[in-house]
Amino acid sequence: xxxxxxxxxxxxxxxxxxxxxxxxxxxxxxxxxxxxxxxxxxxxxxxxxxxxxxxxxxxxxxxxxxxxxxxxxxxxxxxxxxxxxxxxxxxxxxxxxxxxxxxxxxxxxxxxxxxxxxxxxxxxxxxxxxxxxxxxxxxxxxxxxxxxxxxxxxxxxxxxxxxxxxxxxxxxxxxxxxxxxxxxxxxxxxxxxxxxxxxxxxxxxxxxxxxxxxxxxxxxxxxxxxxxxxxxxxxxxxxxxxxxxxxxxxxxxxxxxxxxxxxxxxxxxxxxxxxxxxxxxxxxxxxxxxxxxxxxxxxxxxxxxxxxxxxxxxxxxxxxxxxxxxxxxxxxxxxxxxxxxxxxxxxxxxxxxxxxxxxxxxxxxxxxxxxxxxxxxx
Amino acid sequence: xxxxxxxxxxxxxxxxxxxxxxxxxxxxxxxxxxxxxxxxxxxxxxxxxxxxxxxxxxxxxxxxxxxxxxxxxxxxxxxxxxxxxxxxxxxxxxxxxxxxxxxxxxxxxxxxxxxxxxxxxxxxxxxxxxxxxxxxxxxxxxxxxxxxxxxxxxxxxxxxxxxxxxxxxxxxxxxxxxxxxxxxxxxxxxxxxxxxxxxxxxxxxxxxxxxxxxxxxxxxxxxxxxxxxxxxxxxxxxxxxxxxxxxxxxxxxxxxxxxxxxxxxxxxxxxxxxxxxxxxxxxxxxxxxxxxxxxxxxxxxxxxxxxxxxxxxxxxxxxxxxxxxxxxxxxxxxxxxxxxxxxxxxxxxxxxxxxxxxxxxxxxxxxxxxxxxxxxxxxxxxxxxxxxxxxxxxxxxxx
Numbered sequence: 001x002x003x004x005x006x007x008x009x010x011x012x013x014x015x016x017x018x019x020x021x022x023x024x025x026x027x028x029x030x031x032x033x034x035x036x037x038x039x040x041x042x043x044x045x046x047x048x049x050x051x052x053x054x055x056x057x058x059x060x061x062x063x064x065x066x067x068x069x070x071x072x073x074x075x076x077x078x079x080x081x082x083x084x085x086x087x088x089x090x091x092x093x094x095x096x097x098x099x100x101x102x103x104x105x106x107x108x109x110x111x112x113x114x115x116x117x118x119x120x121x122x123x124x125x126x127x128x129x130x131x132x133x134x135x136x137x138x139x140x141x142x143x144x145x146x147x148x149x150x151x152x153x154x155x156x157x158x159x160x161x162x163x164x165x166x167x168x169x170x171x172x173x174x175x176x177x178x179x180x181x182x183x184x185x186x187x188x189x190x191x192x193x194x195x196x197x198x199x200x201x202x203x204x205x206x207x208x209x210x211x212x213x214x215x216x217x218x219x220x221x222x223x224x225x226x227x228x229x230x231x232x233x234x235x236x237x238x239x240x241x242x243x244x245x246x247x248x249x250x251x252x253x254x255x256x257x258x259x260x261x262x263x264x265x266x267x268x269x270x271x272x273x274x275x276x277x278x279x280x281x282x283x284x285x286x287x288x289x290x291x292x293x294x295x296x297x298x299x300x301x302x303x304x305x306x307x308x309x310x311x312x313x314x315x316x317x318x319x320x321x322x323x324x325x326x327x328x329x330x331x332x333x334x335x336x337x338x339x340x341x342x343x344x345x346x347x348x349x350x351x352x353x354x355x356x357x358x359x360x361x362x363x364x365x366x367x368x369x370x371x372x373x374x375x376x377x378x
Numbered sequence: 379x380x381x382x383x384x385x386x387x388x389x390x391x392x393x394x395x396x397x398x399x400x401x402x403x404x405x406x407x408x409x410x411x412x413x414x415x416x417x418x419x420x421x422x423x424x425x426x427x428x429x430x431x432x433x434x435x436x437x438x439x440x441x442x443x444x445x446x447x448x449x450x451x452x453x454x455x456x457x458x459x460x461x462x463x464x465x466x467x468x469x470x471x472x473x474x475x476x477x478x479x480x481x482x483x484x485x486x487x488x489x490x491x492x493x494x495x496x497x498x499x500x501x502x503x504x505x506x507x508x509x510x511x512x513x514x515x516x517x518x519x520x521x522x523x524x525x526x527x528x529x530x531x532x533x534x535x536x537x538x539x540x541x542x543x544x545x546x547x548x549x550x551x552x553x554x555x556x557x558x559x560x561x562x563x564x565x566x567x568x569x570x571x572x573x574x575x576x577x578x579x580x581x582x583x584x585x586x587x588x589x590x591x592x593x594x595x596x597x598x599x600x601x602x603x604x605x606x607x608x609x610x611x612x613x614x615x616x617x618x619x620x621x622x623x624x625x626x627x628x629x630x631x632x633x634x635x636x637x638x639x640x641x642x643x644x645x646x647x648x649x650x651x652x653x654x655x656x657x658x659x660x661x662x663x664x665x666x667x668x669x670x671x672x673x674x675x676x677x678x679x680x681x682x683x684x685x686x687x688x689x690x691x692x693x694x695x696x697x698x699x700x701x702x703x704x705x706x707x708x709x710x711x712x713x714x715x716x717x718x719x720x721x722x723x724x725x726x727x728x729x730x731x732x733x734x735x736x737x738x739x740x741x742x743x744x745x746x747x748x749x750x751x752x753x754x755x756x757x758x759x760x761x762x763x764x765x766x767x768x769x770x771x772x773x774x775x776x777x
Contacts, residue, residue, distance in 0.1 A: 281760070288706060321675065
């Protein structure tokens with residue numbers, strides 16, 4: 001655990017207590033079984049926002065507490081432990097950060113307070129195929145009158161059905177495959193010509209397919225530089241990746257602890273199965289990977305706070321290491337539980353399903369390894 | 379909490395700086411005198427530096443002054459280290475006496491034993507070696523059989539020790555012996571003897587690397603005076619284990635060998651030089667490239683973990699749980715690095731001696747082989763996993 005300030009420790013402890021009481025794994029199960037398209041419980045998210053969690057990285061002048069990314073990461077880790085569903089990672093961390101960094105005064109004063117209060121949920125509409133690759137952005141934004149007209153599609157937009165606002169990556173010049181020529185737009189979900197449809201995935205969370213059929217927006221919808229949104233997009237995605245890494249760390253820690261408890265209680269051959277060395281060494285391996293992952297995730301969160309030059313490297317490292325670790329722990333969770341781990345009544349399957357979704361979102365483990373390798377000169 | 383930011387420490391910083399300016403021979407910047415002293419006498423500036431640090435007690439800065447130690451607080455010791463780093467001064471006092479035996483004797487030794495043995499360690503005058511492992515007692519150390527019979531005023535010791543690091547250079551040995559054959563752990567005692575005692579015979583063991591850092595030590599009717607028993611008779615296992623904790627710490631700490639094996643320049647340039655690049659400037663062998671990246675990421679994660687553990691322990695949270703993984707991760711990263719380097723270089727990476735290879739290449743071959751010991755000594759990787767499973771994760775022994 002990183003060295004925390006007293007306030008950060010209090011925030012973490014508050015999040016831990018709240019999550020255990022108000023958002024146990026059973027809450028996700030309930031949302032799934034009720035067919036809730038949002039993937040999360042709106043009343044729970046309202047409580048999170050009331051506690052200030054949606055405004056942790058937003059400046060005080062715009063309704064937030066400006067308490068930093070490591071602080072929000074602590075909350076996300078606790079939420080990850082119980083698979084607590086919320087749009088915090090993409091809305092309150094990634095999009096909030098993009099608007100706070102690059103927004104005009106008008107964009108900040110209209111956008112940020114609504115995100116901080118939880119009144120508006122924002123989502124990242126970037127990918128157009130199921131494999132993450134922002135450079136492949138093809139959704140067209142043509143000059144039209146005083147603004148732009150957007151035509152194209154986005155797929156698997158996380159929190160897409162709940163969102164009231166999208167940060168959309170669109171192409172204003174260049175060709176798919178290039179980061180140059182991308183422009184970012186803030187588009188309200190109720191814009192004329194924009195339609196959405198849910199995509200039901202194994203993790204029971206909210207993904208939407210978006211269709212932009214000549215959606216017109218003004219120039220004031222552009223976030224950052226027109227035709228030069230590539231850098232801001234990468235930074236925003238890196239922050240989203242680090243947010244997911246924090247959530248993945250929490251998930252992996254809990255999946256491991258649940259499995260460890262089982263090793264200590266399940267009796268076969270007259271002894272707890274955790275006394276078998278074959279399982280002990282696999283448990284020790286998972287523990288080691290979790291410690292390494294924590295170091296990478298906490299360093300990446302701190303890198304955002306410190307505005308570090310190597311943020312892209314840190315994000316790729318955190319996402320890839322967290323992806324590998326969560327993949328391992330979620331597989332072992334099912335295997336070490338044996339038959340009970342295969343049942344829907346047990347939590348193991350919920351961790352396994354969410355794990356793979358987070359591994360894929362905003363770049364798979366292999367994608368980030370390759371990206372990190374390029375940046376390191378390999 | 380007193381820390382190196384505090385006023386006391388800052389006052390000490392000035393004191394340390396002045397003393398180092400007056401006493402550290404600049405010719406020794408970056409020179410590891412302790413390493414040289416481990417295998418033979420040192421002279422000139424090296425001897426001067428060793429004597430000065432020995433007299434000052436700063437080679438073991440936190441040990442008590444009554445036995446010659448520096449008597450510094452941990453915060454002051456960190457300041458001293460920072461000041462030494464600043465001018466490239468390396469601690470000339472080292473070895474097993476400092477790392478392992480001294481701290482253990484300070485905890486368990488009698489007053490007479492401490493008065494006799496600690497000051498020479500402080501001054502770097504006596505080299506110690508460790509008589510632990512035996513042919514039949516490796517990972518299962520408590521199975522040791524070297525027998526110490528009670529002969530009134532002395533013990534008569536017979537048996538064989540193995541993997542005795544540096545025994546060929548050592549002056550004294552701290553040794554685990556069996557004083558009761560009826561009990562396994564409760565039949566072990568911790569004794570000290572002079573390596574010049576009749577009946578002590580040392581034979582270096584040649585390893586796969588061609589080097590001989592370890593020895594076999596044969597003990598035949600070796601007389602060990604009763605005053606050299608540390609702690610109670612048959613109470614040596616507790617003391618012996620405590621010493622192993624000091625060993626593990628020295629093998630896995632931030633500046634320890636795990637960190638040293640994991641460090642080193644990245645392998646990207648080596649790979650590009652030997653393999654070449656594709657049209658996009660990437661290492662041309664995609665499979666090797668992927669494995670190199672995976673390795674380098676783990677090395678980076680390991681370094682971040684060393685930094686985190688250091689920050690946590692400095693902040694007074696107590697030792698980080700992460701320290702338990704350091705030896706295994708560090709040794710694995712170091713071994714993988716060596717294997718990858720050889721794979722990249724082909725037969726040029728397997729040079730043994732003679733023409734056609736640079737010194738660096740020859741050294742790399744020896745280090746690759748020597749590094750295989752890192753997952754075996756100091757508690758093998760498997761034993762480390764047992765320790766994590768039992769002590770950290772709370773899993774039970776198999777019945």
